[in-house]
Amino acid sequence: MLLAGDIGGTKTDLAVYSSESGPFAPLAETEVHSADYGSLEAIAREFLTKVKVQIDRACFAVAGPVISGRAKITNLPWVIDESKIAKELKLEQVHLMNDLEAIAFAIPSLRTDDVYTLNTGVPVLNGAIGVIAPGTGLGESFLTWDGSRYVAHSSEGGHASYAPTDETQIGLLAYMLKHFDHVSYEHVCSGIGVPHIYEYLRSVNYADEAPEVAEALAASRDATPIIMKFGLDPAHPSALCAATLDILVSILGDEAGNLVLKVLATGGLYLAGGVATHLLPALKGQRFMQSFTRKGRFAELMARMPIHLIVTRAALAGSARYGLENLTDGSYHR
Numbered sequence: 001m002l003l004a005g006d007i008g009g010t011k012t013d014l015a016v017y018s019s020e021s022g023p024f025a026p027l028a029e030t031e032v033h034s035a036d037y038g039s040l041e042a043i044a045r046e047f048l049t050k051v052k053v054q055i056d057r058a059c060f061a062v063a064g065p066v067i068s069g070r071a072k073i074t075n076l077p078w079v080i081d082e083s084k085i086a087k088e089l090k091l092e093q094v095h096l097m098n099d100l101e102a103i104a105f106a107i108p109s110l111r112t113d114d115v116y117t118l119n120t121g122v123p124v125l126n127g128a129i130g131v132i133a134p135g136t137g138l139g140e141s142f143l144t145w146d147g148s149r150y151v152a153h154s155s156e157g158g159h160a161s162y163a164p165t166d167e168t169q170i171g172l173l174a175y176m177l178k179h180f181d182h183v184s185y186e187h188v189c190s191g192i193g194v195p196h197i198y199e200y201l202r203s204v205n206y207a208d209e210a211p212e213v214a215e216a217l218a219a220s221r222d223a224t225p226i227i228m229k230f231g232l233d234p235a236h237p238s239a240l241c242a243a244t245l246d247i248l249v250s251i252l253g254d255e256a257g258n259l260v261l262k263v264l265a266t267g268g269l270y271l272a273g274g275v276a277t278h279l280l281p282a283l284k285g286q287r288f289m290q291s292f293t294r295k296g297r298f299a300e301l302m303a304r305m306p307i308h309l310i311v312t313r314a315a316l317a318g319s320a321r322y323g324l325e326n327l328t329d330g331s332y333h334r
Contacts, residue, residue: 001027002327003048003058003091004320006099006313007040009075009136010191010274013316014047016055023109023320024312028053034073040080041088048089057093058085059323061102061315063137065156071096075136075192093327097154099315100141103272104131104152106318107143107310114312115270118283121306127266130259132158133273134252138186138193142263152318157259158186165254165291168247175200189251191275195223198244207239228278248275249282253291260305261295268306272314280309 004023006013012034015026028051037043040060048055064074069082082094097105107129126145133139138158143150162183164170176183176196187193202209216226231241252271260269276283293302 001053001055001057002320002323003044003055003089004316004323005040005044005058005060006102006315006319007060007062007073007078007080008034008099008315009063009073010034012037012040012043013313014044015316015320016051016053017320017324019324023106023317023324024111026320027051034076034078039078041085044085044089055089056091057323057327058089058091059095059097059319059327060085061097061099061319063099063135063139065154066096066098069096071098095323095327097319097322098139098141100131100133100139101152101154102316102318102322103133103139103270103310103314104129104141104143104154104318105322106314107131107152107270108150109317109321110310110312110314114310114314115308116280116311117306117308118271119289119303119305119307121268122304123268123306124266127268128263129267130256130263130265130269132252132256132259132269132271134190134193134271134275135273136191138184138190138255139273140259142259142265143267144263145267157262158190159184161185162188162251165250165294169251171204172197172200172247175203185251185255189248189255191224194227194244194248194275197247198223198227198240201240201243201247207243209240210238213238213241224275228275232278232281234281245279245282246287249279249285249287250291252276252279253288254294256288256307257292257295257302260292260302261298265305268308270308270310272310276309277311283309 015029086094129143131141140157230238231245
């Protein structure tokens with residue numbers, strides 16, 4: 001039996017899989033708030049005690065770079081170590097992989113219902129594939145074809161320096177530089193980025209702040225879901241929240257286009273992450289594609305790129321698929 005997980009700054013998903021069930025049919029699963037626990041081992045022990053299933057191997061997708069079997073979780077005060085987990089949970093094998101690498105690893109196995117197509121485009125057979133995922137932070141990865149299969153590659157592209165593309169965004173960068181020595185795309189294109197954009201727009205009186213929004217923000221420790229809720233309200237959206245999400249979508253489109261150009265992702269682009277899925281109503285509009293295709297002489301090429309939004313828990317499925325294929329006796333085959 002395999003224990004697989006998606007370990008993020010906001011939430012942790014764990015699930016048990018067997019070779020027979022495959023990576024999309026967990027035998028048991030749980031979702032918890034990561035910050036409520038002091039370690040991944042504590043979450044795993046609690047889960048395994050409840051499900052009472054004998055586990056001998058584990059594979060975890062983690063939000064952060066994995067170096068020599070260790071990872072410091074981005075936006076969470078945890079250090080995760082393969083050997084420490086194996087010892088504490090008495091497992092034969094433990095593998096850590098970057099969460100975006102796990103999402104990329106899942107892509108070749110995704111089913112029709114696992115994606116929503118934003119732009120059909122014209123995919124090139126065996127072309128590189130880009131992956132960008134705004135969640136708590138901003139993750140990026142890509143896949144390349146090695147002649148027989150797609151190979152997933154991790155990156156930390158979300159921490160690359162943010163480059164504004166219009167006057168409003170130039171003002172946003174100037175505002176951010178008053179608070180941060182380095183402003184990355186993650187700072188303005190993720191769950192932690194949403195409040196930054198909102199606070200900037202409020203500081204320059206871009207629009208009036210609705211009293212109900214101000215009241216909700218004052219009563220919550222996490223501004224992002226509140227801003228997204230009021231910004232996406234189909235009946236009475238908050239002007240300030242809606243403007244925040246409009247800028248967020250524009251920045252996401254621009255950086256998604258940057259990634260596609262850098263890896264020449266003619267096989268398509270996949271969006272993932274909790275922020276992206278919640279933004280689907282906004283992503284269907286023109287703003288995202290306008291920013292994505294605004295690449296000068298390459299605008300026509302960009303318009304031909306297929307774009308899909310992953311609507312399933314791809315990092316969890318990717319870690320499960322990796323574990324079933326590589327940490328078992330080979331009884332599972334894709």
